[in-house]
Amino acid sequence: MRLLFALLLLLALAGPARPTTDVSTGDGDDPRGAVILVVDGMGSAYVYPELSPRAIDGSPLPKACLFNLTGRGARVLNVTVPVPSTGPSHSVLTTGCSWMDPAILGTPGATIFDAARARGLLCLAILQRGDSISMVLEQDGVLFFDDNALWGADPLAGSGPSLPPDLADLLQSWRDKFPSYNRERGVPGYVAYNAWALDVASDLVTVMGDRPFLMIVNVGAVDSAGHNLGPTGYVETISGLDLPLGRLVEACENGGALLLITADHGMSFSSAGAKGGHSSAPYSSQRESLLIPAVYLGPGIDDIVMTGNWSEVDLAPTFLDLLGLRPDLPLSEGQVIPISKRSDLVVDAGEVAEVEVRRGGVLVAKATGDSCYVFRNLDRGTYSVESGGRVADVRIAGDQTLDLSADRPPSIGELLNPISEPQNRRYVAAVLILMINVLGAVLIFRIIRGR
Numbered sequence: 021m022r023l024l025f026a027l028l029l030l031l032a033l034a035g036p037a038r039p040t041t042d043v044s045t046g047d048g049d050d051p052r053g054a055v056i057l058v059v060d061g062m063g064s065a066y067v068y069p070e071l072s073p074r075a076i077d078g079s080p081l082p083k084a085c086l087f088n089l090t091g092r093g094a095r096v097l098n099v100t101v102p103v104p105s106t107g108p109s110h111s112v113l114t115t116g117c118s119w120m121d122p123a124i125l126g127t128p129g130a131t132i133f134d135a136a137r138a139r140g141l142l143c144l145a146i147l148q149r150g151d152s153i154s155m156v157l158e159q160d161g162v163l164f165f166d167d168n169a170l171w172g173a174d175p176l177a178g179s180g181p182s183l184p185p186d187l188a189d190l191l192q193s194w195r196d197k198f199p200s201y202n203r204e205r206g207v208p209g210y211v212a213y214n215a216w217a218l219d220v221a222s223d224l225v226t227v228m229g230d231r232p233f234l235m236i237v238n239v240g241a242v243d244s245a246g247h248n249l250g251p252t253g254y255v256e257t258i259s260g261l262d263l264p265l266g267r268l269v270e271a272c273e274n275g276g277a278l279l280l281i282t283a284d285h286g287m288s289f290s291s292a293g294a295k296g297g298h299s300s301a302p303y304s305s306q307r308e309s310l311l312i313p314a315v316y317l318g319p320g321i322d323d324i325v326m327t328g329n330w331s332e333v334d335l336a337p338t339f340l341d342l343l344g345l346r347p348d349l350p351l352s353e354g355q356v357i358p359i360s361k362r363s364d365l366v367v368d369a370g371e372v373a374e375v376e377v378r379r380g381g382v383l384v385a386k387a388t389g390d391s392c393y394v395f396r397n398l399d400r401g402t403y404s405v406e407s408g409g410r411v412a413d414v415r416i417a418g419d420q421t422l423d424l425s426a427d428r429p430p431s432i433g434e435l436l437n438p439i440s441e442p443q444n445r446r447y448v449a450a451v452l453i454l455m456i457n458v459l460g461a462v463l464i465f466r467i468i469r470g471r
Contacts, residue, residue: 041390050344051278051319053141053233055221056132057268058113059214060106060149061243061298062258063286064313070097070325073308079292081251081308084258088266089281093317094359096326099335104285104309105299106243107152109332113284114155114236116336116352125154130351132336133158136234139345142182144224144233146217148240163191163220170213170244171202190227194220207253210241211260218264225271234343238284246287246296254287254296269317278318280339282332286311316342320361320397330357358418362397365416367405369393370425375407 065073066083069090073081101109108120114131115124124130133143137160147155147164156162161183163175177195179188194216201216202209221237245257265281272279287296288306297303304310314335321342333354337347341356367375374388377395384403387393398416405412407424414422 041387041393043385043387043393043395051342052230052276053225053228054136054235054278054318054339054343055225055268055272055280056113056234056236056339057218057221057265057279057281058110058236058238059242059258059261059281059283059313060238060240061246061254061285061287062283062313063288063308064097064099064283064311065286065308066255066258067313068095068097071311075251075289075291075294076302076306077291081289081292082255084255086258086262086265088262088269089313089315092323093315094321094324094326094357096314096316096330096357096359098328099282099312099314099330099332100310101285101312101332103299104304106149106284109284110152110155110238112332113282113335114158116333116347116349116354118331118333118353119351122152122154124351125152125158127351130349131158132340132349133234135340135345135348136343140232142184142187142228142231142233144187144235146220146235146237148213148217148238149243161187161191163195165240168240168244170209170241171205174198184231186227187224190224191220194223207245207249207256207260210245210249210253210257213241214239214257214261215264218261218268222264222267222271225268225275225277228275228277243287243298246289246298248295250295251289251292272318276319278316278321278339278342280335281313281315281317282335283312285309316359318342322359322361324359326357326359356419362399363416364419365395365398365403365405365414366419366421367393367395367407368421368423368425369407370423371408373408375405378404378406 065071067086067089073083075081102112102118103109103120107122111120111122111124112118117124137143143158143160145159145162147162149168156164156178160180162178165173165175167173175195175198177191179191198216201212204212217237217239221235224235242257246254269279285298286309287298288303288308289296298309312332331354333352334357336349337352337354338357340347342360347356369375369391372389372391374386375393376383377385379401385395400417402413402415405414405422410424412422412424414420
């Protein structure tokens with residue numbers, strides 16, 4: 021029994037993983053606000069120069085040229101959606117979770133809106149397609165349509181108690197302007213329908229000033245054009261995004277806001293003359309339906325084309341990371357896509373010690389009072405890290421971890437408690453379970469012999 025007690029004590033001493041101290045190395049150019057633009061039904065095969073769309077029968081399809089989409093920023097080349105359907109995809113986009121159930125938007129703390137609101141950001145939305153009530157309720161202020169009709173439907177304005185009066189008035193004024201955008205039919209009408217939402221977003225970004233915010237904008241006419249107008253009308257409607265998109269990009273640049281341009285799914289066509297689909301067979305399995313664009317623009321973002329295989333679940337963690345928020349989404353399965361110009365360096369000194377970080381001999385940051393530190397927002401380059409007479413060079417080109425503890429003798433506490441990593445704790449737990457079973461068997465054997 022003494023052995024069992026000793027093992028229990030050892031497991032208790034292992035405790036949780038050691039906390040770390042955050043150290044800022046500058047303001048990090050964190051954006052003052054952020055916009056997620058979701059172009060309903062816009063597949064990346066139709067807008068990325070590297071890709072060529074084809075119909076299911078193999079015939080080539082037309083493409084659009086969007087200068088304000090592909091001309092700058094970080095463009096993620098290969099992003100797929102778990103399911104090419106609007107409601108589920110919006111859930112994936114805002115949670116990083118692939119469960120594909122709009123009901124999860126109501127889970128406390130699960131969405132990017134929860135993370136933003138916890139840091140004092142105002143949540144706004146312009147939603148042109150019939151979104152779930154859970155998405156609407158996530159917002160402090162919203163303009164939304166309760167059906168998918170392009171003509172004959174009016175936007176509804178909603179505001180919560182946290183929405184400032186000037187923004188509530190602005191939403192109402194843009195609600196009243198919608199009929200002036202919604203007069204024409206055919207492709208010009210589809211283009212104008214989208215332009216209204218983008219112009220609302222541009223105006224909101226402009227008036228926000230120093231007020232931090234997170235806004236989601238869902239424009240719906242591209243999807244409708246694919247279903248109703250065939251490949252040519254679909255691509256022409258996409259092309260019509262460029263001018264109002266340019267106004268939104270300019271507003272975000274002037275306001276120091278982060279902008280993500282993406283989609284909830286793409287669009288497939290059985291032939292060059294057919295109408296499109298995306299969520300039902302045989303369309304749902306086509307790459308034209310599954311591949312979506314993902315372009316990040318704003319402070320601290322590289323001008324880069326990011327290759328590799330990525331998923332829609334990765335967009336939310338990346339977005340929060342760029343916004344300067346820890347990507348703490350409890351349901352997320354995603355990872356941060358490395359498109360930031362700046363990175364974090366974790367330094368494990370192994371003991372409570374002062375740590376200095378230098379670049380080119382110049383002190384960048386210094387911290388003391390802990391044994392593990394996270395130096396945030398370091399530019400790419402080579403740094404020298406010093407702690408307790410130990411010096412190591414590290415190349416920063418993405419988040420890095422530097423372990424200095426291996427260069428020093430173990431402390432008394434570590435000799436008494438050498439098991440600190442989660443993996444090692446699992447080993448101890450396994451040994452403990454084995455010992456309990458062995459001791460139990462011995463006790464049972466003794467009981468039987470004593471009868």
